[in-house]
Amino acid sequence: MNIWERVRKGTQVVSEKSGELLEMAKIKAAVAKIETEIVKKYTELGELTYRIYRGEEVDDQVIKKLCEELGELHQELQGYRDQLAKMTTNCPSCKRAVKPGARYCPDCGHALHSEP
Numbered sequence: 132m133n134i135w136e137r138v139r140k141g142t143q144v145v146s147e148k149s150g151e152l153l154e155m156a157k158i159k160a161a162v163a164k165i166e167t168e169i170v171k172k173y174t175e176l177g178e179l180t181y182r183i184y185r186g187e188e189v190d191d192q193v194i195k196k197l198c199e200e201l202g203e204l205h206q207e208l209q210g211y212r213d214q215l216a217k218m219t220t221n222c223p224s225c226k227r228a229v230k231p232g233a234r235y236c237p238d239c240g241h242a243l244h245s246e247p
């Protein structure tokens with residue numbers, strides 16, 4: 132294989148991979164957004180807890196609603212994490228993340244069972 136064939140083949144592999152990478156980037160962005168949302172809700176809950184401590188009147192329903200929203204966000208987050216986990220696999224030998232379909236681990240060279 133000459134250099135140009137190698138470059139072409141490399142480009143092909145990159146474009147095949149980029150669709151998957153884009154999908155992963157989208158999921159990671161969604162995860163980051165949910166994590167920010169969760170932190171915001173915890174902050175609100177913390178503020179309400181402090182107000183209760185100070186003896187202020189706090190509506191129970193507001194706390195209940197925040198907790199329910201947090202539950203939903205955590206579920207959503209888990210869904211995205213499961214999706215991400217399906218898109219990556221780990222080398223059984225060195226435990227590093229390996230892309231699905233790889234025949235050998237790029238780190239330790241361990242042979243991986245995969246369908247062609």
Ligand SMILES: [Zn+2]
Nearest residue numbers: 222225236239
């Ligand atoms: Zn490995």
